[in-house]
Structures are given as structure tokens and as C-alpha cells.
Amino acid sequence: MPLIYLVLGLSLFCFSYKIWSSVFCFVIAIVWYFIYPQWEKRHYVNHYRRFIKENYQNRFGKSTILEFTDVLIKVRDPVSEGSVLITELEEINEIPTSIFIKIKTGQSFILPKQEIINITTVRNRLKEIAVSLNITYHFYDKWEWK
8 A cells, every 4th residue: 555655646746746645645655654564463463362352261271281192182171172183283383482283174282381391391292293293393483473
């Protein structure tokens, strides 16, 4: 959009000699370029916070236990219990605050590092699984929320 306003301002200035209209378009382009990304970021953050609060409010503060066996990942929480075959893992991604275990169905296990008692053991086990399944284990040490 800023590019469209910039082109419109240039065309108004070059072909119609409407200086105030072109200045107006230039100002809109500059404001849009610098202000809109900040507004959009805040809008999406608030949107997803409301969505998560509305749809997952009963899951906050409850412990979930993940157990890695040679064949399965067993998941237990106060309400349910389930398992996923290890062969269904697609990739493992690690950022400074969390580990994401992506499953072929598109879902992911999100492991917050501050809640894991022995992070080194978990990380080593996940790396072993990644090597044995020939899937990628990405470590993004400089990743940050923007």
C-alpha cells in the first residue's frame, strides 16, 4: 500500500501538477510504511491472545506428562491420555524458550523449557530420535518473537 500511494503521489505531481494532493499521498505512504507494521503486529498478538484464552483457558496451569519410549510418545494430562507413534514425527525445532515437536498431521507438541526438569536429557533424547528417524532437528539460538 505505501508503494501504491507513492506511485499515486508521483503521478499526481508529474502529470497533473497537483502539489498538495501529491504531498498528501507521500505523507500517507510514509505514515503507512512506519505505523502500519506496528499496528498489525499488535492486532495479531491481541487476536491470538483472545483466541487462546477463549479456546484453551481450561488447559492453563495443568501439568502434562510426556513419556518417550522406543515406539511411542505417551501423553498424559489430568483429563486425557494418548499416544503418538515415533515414526509420525516430522521435525523438531528448538528456540531459546521452547521445543516444538511437529507431527505429520500438522499438530505440534510445545515443550516450554522452563517447565522441563532436565532439559539436557530431553534434548539428547530428541536428537537421538531425530537421527534414528532421519528427520531434522533445528536449533534457532538467536530466534526471538517479533
